[in-house]
Amino acid sequence: MTNQTPLDSLDAIARTADEAARALVRIAPATRAAALVAAADAITAEADDLVALAMSETGLAEVRLRGELKRTAVQLRLFADTVVDGAYLDARIDRADPDFALGPRPDVRSVNEPIGPVLNFAASNFPFAFSVAGGDTAAALAAGNPVIVKAHPGHPLLSERTAEVAAAALEGAGLPSGTLQLIAGQEAGVAMLRHPLVKAASFTGSVGAGRVLADIAAARVDPIPFYGELGSVNPVFVTPGALAERAGEIAAGLVASVGGSAGQLCTKPGFVFLPAGHGLDDAIAEASAKVEEHRMLGPRIAEGYARRRDAILETAGVRVIAAGSLRTDDGGQGWVTPTMAAVGVEDLRAGLGTLLDECFGPLTILVEAPADADYADLLEEFFEGNLTVTVHRADGDDVARLVRAASRRAGRVLFDGWPTGVAVTPAMQHGGPWPATTSGGTSVGTAAIARFVRAVAYQNAPAAILPPPLRDDNPWDVPQRIAPAGESAAWGGRAA
Amino acid sequence: MTNQTPLDSLDAIARTADEAARALVRIAPATRAAALVAAADAITAEADDLVALAMSETGLAEVRLRGELKRTAVQLRLFADTVVDGAYLDARIDRADPDFALGPRPDVRSVNEPIGPVLNFAASNFPFAFSVAGGDTAAALAAGNPVIVKAHPGHPLLSERTAEVAAAALEGAGLPSGTLQLIAGQEAGVAMLRHPLVKAASFTGSVGAGRVLADIAAARVDPIPFYGELGSVNPVFVTPGALAERAGEIAAGLVASVGGSAGQLCTKPGFVFLPAGHGLDDAIAEASAKVEEHRMLGPRIAEGYARRRDAILETAGVRVIAAGSLRTDDGGQGWVTPTMAAVGVEDLRAGLGTLLDECFGPLTILVEAPADADYADLLEEFFEGNLTVTVHRADGDDVARLVRAASRRAGRVLFDGWPTGVAVTPAMQHGGPWPATTSGGTSVGTAAIARFVRAVAYQNAPAAILPPPLRDDNPWDVPQRIAPAGESAAWGGRAA
Numbered sequence: 001m002t003n004q005t006p007l008d009s010l011d012a013i014a015r016t017a018d019e020a021a022r023a024l025v026r027i028a029p030a031t032r033a034a035a036l037v038a039a040a041d042a043i044t045a046e047a048d049d050l051v052a053l054a055m056s057e058t059g060l061a062e063v064r065l066r067g068e069l070k071r072t073a074v075q076l077r078l079f080a081d082t083v084v085d086g087a088y089l090d091a092r093i094d095r096a097d098p099d100f101a102l103g104p105r106p107d108v109r110s111v112n113e114p115i116g117p118v119l120n121f122a123a124s125n126f127p128f129a130f131s132v133a134g135g136d137t138a139a140a141l142a143a144g145n146p147v148i149v150k151a152h153p154g155h156p157l158l159s160e161r162t163a164e165v166a167a168a169a170l171e172g173a174g175l176p177s178g179t180l181q182l183i184a185g186q187e188a189g190v191a192m193l194r195h196p197l198v199k200a201a202s203f204t205g206s207v208g209a210g211r212v213l214a215d216i217a218a219a220r221v222d223p224i225p226f227y228g229e230l231g232s233v234n235p236v237f238v239t240p241g242a243l244a245e246r247a248g249e250i251a252a253g254l255v256a257s258v259g260g261s262a263g264q265l266c267t268k269p270g271f272v273f274l275p276a277g278h279g280l281d282d283a284i285a286e287a288s289a290k291v292e293e294h295r296m297l298g299p300r301i302a303e304g305y306a307r308r309r310d311a312i313l314e315t316a317g318v319r320v321i322a323a324g325s326l327r328t329d330d331g332g333q334g335w336v337t338p339t340m341a342a343v344g345v346e347d348l349r350a351g352l353g354t355l356l357d358e359c360f361g362p363l364t365i366l367v368e369a370p371a372d373a374d375y376a377d378l379l380e381e382f383f384e385g386n387l388t389v390t391v392h393r394a395d396g397d398d399v400a401r402l403v404r405a406a407s408r409r410a411g412r413v414l415f416d417g418w419p420t421g422v423a424v425t426p427a428m429q430h431g432g433p434w435p436a437t438t439s440g441g442t443s444v445g446t447a448a449i450a451r452f453v454r455a456v457a458y459q460n461a462p463a464a465i466l467p468p469p470l471r472d473d474n475p476w477d478v479p480q481r482i483a484p485a486g487e488s489a490a491w492g493g494r495a496a
Numbered sequence: 497m498t499n500q501t502p503l504d505s506l507d508a509i510a511r512t513a514d515e516a517a518r519a520l521v522r523i524a525p526a527t528r529a530a531a532l533v534a535a536a537d538a539i540t541a542e543a544d545d546l547v548a549l550a551m552s553e554t555g556l557a558e559v560r561l562r563g564e565l566k567r568t569a570v571q572l573r574l575f576a577d578t579v580v581d582g583a584y585l586d587a588r589i590d591r592a593d594p595d596f597a598l599g600p601r602p603d604v605r606s607v608n609e610p611i612g613p614v615l616n617f618a619a620s621n622f623p624f625a626f627s628v629a630g631g632d633t634a635a636a637l638a639a640g641n642p643v644i645v646k647a648h649p650g651h652p653l654l655s656e657r658t659a660e661v662a663a664a665a666l667e668g669a670g671l672p673s674g675t676l677q678l679i680a681g682q683e684a685g686v687a688m689l690r691h692p693l694v695k696a697a698s699f700t701g702s703v704g705a706g707r708v709l710a711d712i713a714a715a716r717v718d719p720i721p722f723y724g725e726l727g728s729v730n731p732v733f734v735t736p737g738a739l740a741e742r743a744g745e746i747a748a749g750l751v752a753s754v755g756g757s758a759g760q761l762c763t764k765p766g767f768v769f770l771p772a773g774h775g776l777d778d779a780i781a782e783a784s785a786k787v788e789e790h791r792m793l794g795p796r797i798a799e800g801y802a803r804r805r806d807a808i809l810e811t812a813g814v815r816v817i818a819a820g821s822l823r824t825d826d827g828g829q830g831w832v833t834p835t836m837a838a839v840g841v842e843d844l845r846a847g848l849g850t851l852l853d854e855c856f857g858p859l860t861i862l863v864e865a866p867a868d869a870d871y872a873d874l875l876e877e878f879f880e881g882n883l884t885v886t887v888h889r890a891d892g893d894d895v896a897r898l899v900r901a902a903s904r905r906a907g908r909v910l911f912d913g914w915p916t917g918v919a920v921t922p923a924m925q926h927g928g929p930w931p932a933t934t935s936g937g938t939s940v941g942t943a944a945i946a947r948f949v950r951a952v953a954y955q956n957a958p959a960a961i962l963p964p965p966l967r968d969d970n971p972w973d974v975p976q977r978i979a980p981a982g983e984s985a986a987w988g989g990r991a992a
């Protein structure tokens with residue numbers, strides 16, 4: 001693959017995706033599910049080669065990448081189960097009702113159908129799980145859509161190889177050619193986002209780039225949904241009770257969460273509120289000193305981190321607990337260890353403009369609050385939308401107000417743990433108010449499929465024409481929500 | 497109410513809504529449901545006064561308005577049932593699983609929570625059902641959100657009176673003051689759409705106005721979902737078989753659907769494809785001549801209709817089947833009877849720029865197609881997103897390709913009937929690809945509630961902190977989707 005897909009080839013790629021969409025809609029879900037499993041098997045079989053490529057292109061550690069590849073395969077299997085289960089179809093059947101309160105009600109049945117070709121902008125920091133065969137791709141495919149992946153320039157060879165392996169597996173399992181295609185280059189990505197045959201887009205990356213793309217999607221002649229997972233600083237609140245109970249455990253857990261993958265995770269805890277006089281400095285400094293140097297994803301990310309880190313450390317009132325290191329090797333790559341800083345609430349308020357933006361890398365700011373501080377108020381004062389808010393508490397602590405404030409600001413509220421290491425499960429919510437995500441929804445877990453469907457209702461359709469999930473004989477055995485006739489009797493029926 | 501809510505009062509209104517949102521989240525759903533029923537009872541009790549006001553302000557007929565008020569009350573009751581049922585919460589419980597394929601899985605539980613204050617732009621053509629206490633308001637309230645309604649200038653007194661009646665009923669039933677507020681004026685509406693405390697908006701109206709508002713919502717510092725129901729021409733396809741079987745019935749049904757409410761319905765069938773030589777001219781002309789003159793909603797709408805009608809009738813190849821009438825009374829109001837025109841496929845193609853836009857009023861274009869025409873191809877050639885596509889067919893007709901094309905273009909595909917008269921039911925889908933709606937979803941039926949919630953996950957939350965729908969003892973008795981431990985054994989568990 002060249003660095004940039006030729007712009008004059010994009011129309012053909014979009015048309016191929018559109019043709020694939022038309023073919024996919026006629027393929028049974030069991031075949032689609034089997035194809036997802038085949039893709040999972042195929043990338044698992046190629047794990048050694050893929051992980052080696054990923055290590056050289058991203059600098060991430062082997063154990064992390066093997067885990068991420070496994071997560072990616074499991075995601076595909078989970079979505080295969082989701083397809084077969086069919087609950088995501090939200091099949092609804094309203095029986096005709098001659099006595100309905102508003103006059104005779106027709107037979108109306110609705111089901112979620114594929115939205116159409118999906119453009120997925122891959123991420124830098126998860127070369128498997130949020131890239132070519134990652135969660136957004138799996139969710140869109142599971143819903144029955146073809147996917148065009150815009151490769152991330154941070155791992156071009158891995159992207160190409162993963163696309164070859166996954167596309168061959170999908171096609172080998174009976175899905176149409178063109179179900180999964182790859183493009184590369186910023187200009188190509190933007191042009192494809194504007195293509196009329198593309199019906200939705202997903203993105204994982206920075207607020208800046210995500211906002212540009214979201215604006216392009218919204219400005220189309222026909223605006224399309226743009227599911228961006230952008231910025232999050234993931235504030236953590238430690239109650240005095242939690243600190244009294246397990247200070248050492250909290251210090252160790254924090255450093256592990258910040259240092260893992262060199263802090264290059266969208267769920268890295270960026271701010272930790274805790275009582276002033278917490279006495280954790282030594283424990284945090286010691287734990288940080290034990291974290292091995294880790295390469296950052298690429299030179300540009302390392303430069304950005306260095307700039308943000310300098311700006312934070314130069315801000316008035318910021319105290320360094322562990323300075324951490326940042327060096328550039330002969331190849332221009334940046335190598336880091338965690339930087340842990342602290343600031344008082346008043347200085348955070350004064351330094352808002354500098355301090356509050358996300359810092360992508362292994363740096364976290366402890367916010368030292370007065371003993372009588374109200375964490376709920378501080379949360380509302382300092383933070384907009386986030387992927388997560390974490391509460392460390394002890395039995396007997398009243399955190400009800402804090403939890404309500406957290407649920408207004410975040411997609412996931414977690415307790416007595418750390419936000420990194422997102423579970424891939426049916427209930428996971430990886431998304432939150434702006435700027436955590438652009439259009440709602442989650443990009444992790446099986447609920448992610450909901451972003452790539454749209455409901456279609458069929459009114460008084462002959463049985464032979466109805467999509468299978470809406471038939472009375474329910475050949476795919478999916479959950480059907482049935483509204484029987486006579487329901488409106490409670491409101492007085494026709495006489496009301 | 498003045499014509500325009502003072503701009504300097506908007507911040508206080510938004511803050512009141514925000515306070516109401518914080519209070520609403522602590523109120524039990526049974527109380528919320530009872531409040532919706534109280535609002536339904538209140539507007540029903542005031543029906544005589546409200547309908548009289550609506551008649552004078554909109555020119556719509558009494559029987560239509562009484563039916564619409566009843567629909568509005570039934571909608572509120574339906575949403576009360578939806579609240580109590582709790583399926584819309586999509587409560588999911590993933591049990592902790594030490595043997596999960598990707599390593600120990602935490603306890604994760606997610607539930608749909610209210611999105612926050614909703615701004616609802618009321619419609620001109622449904623002074624009850626898509627206005628102050630209409631479907632969008634009912635759906636947003638049902639989800640637990642306060643609503644700020646921007647009144648439509650076409651029925652200001654009715655808007656004010658409805659808001660008084662409904663707000664008093666909601667408050668009387670225990671909901672916080674400020675749960676339902678009214679503003680007026682275009683400038684106030686736009687300013688409120690930009691207010692940071694407004695978290696979602698809904699709109700029913702023209703493509704032009706809807707696009708302006710959608711762009712404003714997308715351009716906010718924090719973009720919010722904008723659920724606009726904009727334009728639709730609702731194409732109808734009549735097979736030769738259907739025509740042979742029931743030509744007279746089709747002609748009569750068409751004229752009734754086009755003439756009702758002077759064609760001022762978003763589901764009015766704008767184009768009817770049928771075989772050339774259909775022989776329906778006389779039947780259609782006769783039925784049209786029997787439709788009584790009907791006042792249009794207001795002078796501006798009548799002027800717009802006159803312009804569109806002239807442009808269509810002056811287009812090359814357009815043949816008039818029933819000219820219809822259009823006169824202006826002394827008060828400046830327009831009065832109309834249906835205009836039925838016909839055009840060949842080639843002339844439609846040549847006149848695309850003029851003919852294809854929505855014509856808001858009682859005008860429909862018959863498109864006369866060659867005997868060998870492929871309706872699926874014509875549908876894809878001529879139409880973008882629509883609320884509905886209708887198929888009139890006879891037993892034995894193969895309409896599978898046409899139905900697939902229709903499901904790609906519309907939110908509702910209906911058979912052997914007419915798209916006007918939308919049923920308010922759980923399976924109804926009133927929305928479709930752009931420009932039918934802006935952000936997916938439906939604005940009619942109980943599924944409309946999904947637009948005004950967002951999922952929040954709770955990870956390892958103590959039982960006492962969990963929202964009631966996520967507790968093991970399930971105090972509200974809502975559907976819970978439970979993922980037990982051990983599920984990943986099928987993928988090899990930890991050993992995989």
